[in-house]
Amino acid sequence: MSCSNRQSWRSVINRYLRTLPPLETLITFEAVGRHASFTGAAGELFLTQSAVSKQMRQLEDCMGVPLFERKPRGVKLTSAGDELLMTVNVLLTTMYQSVTRIRNVHQSNAVSVLATHALAQFWLFPKLIEFNKAYPDIAVHVHAMNEFDEASLNDFDVGVLYGSGQWPSLDSDFLLPEIVYAVAHPSLDVSGVETLEQLAQANLVQIDTCAWQCLDWHQWFGHFGIDFVARDKAPVFNQLTLAYRAVQQGMGIGLAWTFMADEALAKGELQRVTPFECVTGNGEFLVSLKHRKRSAAAEIFRQWLLGSMGD
Secondary structure (H helix, E strand, O other): OOHHHHHHHHHHHHHHHHHOOOHHHHHHHHHHHHHOOHHHHHHHHOOOHHHHHHHHHHHHHHHOOOOEEEOOOOEEEOHHHHHHHHHHHHHHHHHHHHHHHHHHOOOOOEEEEEEOHHHHHHHHHHHHHHHHHHOOOOEEEEEEOOOOOHHHHHHOOEEEEEEOOOOOOEEEEEEEEEEEEEEEOOOOOOOOOOOHHHHHOOOEOEEOOOOOOOOOHHHHHHOOOOOOOOOOOOOEEOOHHHHHHHHHOOOOEEEEEHHHHHHHHHOOOOEEEEEEEEEEEEEEEEEEEOOOOOOHHHHHHHHHHHHHOOO
């Protein structure tokens, strides 16, 4: 490496070190945000409460804004804390999955799986828990990303791919239909939203889908013959998981897929907004490369996952 290249690389590293908080503080912050408690996070991470408190003060100093409201019993995230937690959740999950895949993808008794962030979090993860109980000797490594196609499967045993089910280079088995409807937090008053026209005028959480294939409000309303234009001040997220979390926090009405929201609706954690739902005709398919024989572990996982769809 030349002297100029070394200096450029050092400049990049120094910029990250000056700007980004230490990784351990972000890991601790995620645990604090999840538990809403320094004590709960300390117990999970095997740290003292004072160590957690010190790390959170360090993180707040680095960010330059308060992230918590200290309460007599636990802590509550500020708006800045909520925003940071959404980002940290995605980044830590992505980093963990990437590191795990790189480290373990070549193990003989392992299965590498590619899926979108939302499907991996809300649908696949609970099934992996059950698979692990049935086959504890097979390690499943999930890599989540939103923008992938047939060629992406070259690095994975199987994947869950969205579309019509017709891919020249892939074997595919149908898993889930795409059904999308509007939801909101139960605390949000949506009593005045009964028609599609009224829904179009409501505070809708937007999904920026310019970088990947995903239904947005414009397409959803288009399914019903309505030309929708988003409000200028509507909240916008480029990840479905972030938009869904915003809905869970009561920021507005959002789109939800059945695999994400059916259970939350049944538990009363979300409410339907109007009975309208979009059935696109597409769906999620379990796929693998036609020209490559699946490993024994991958075939066991495939057969188990397909068999679990009747549960």
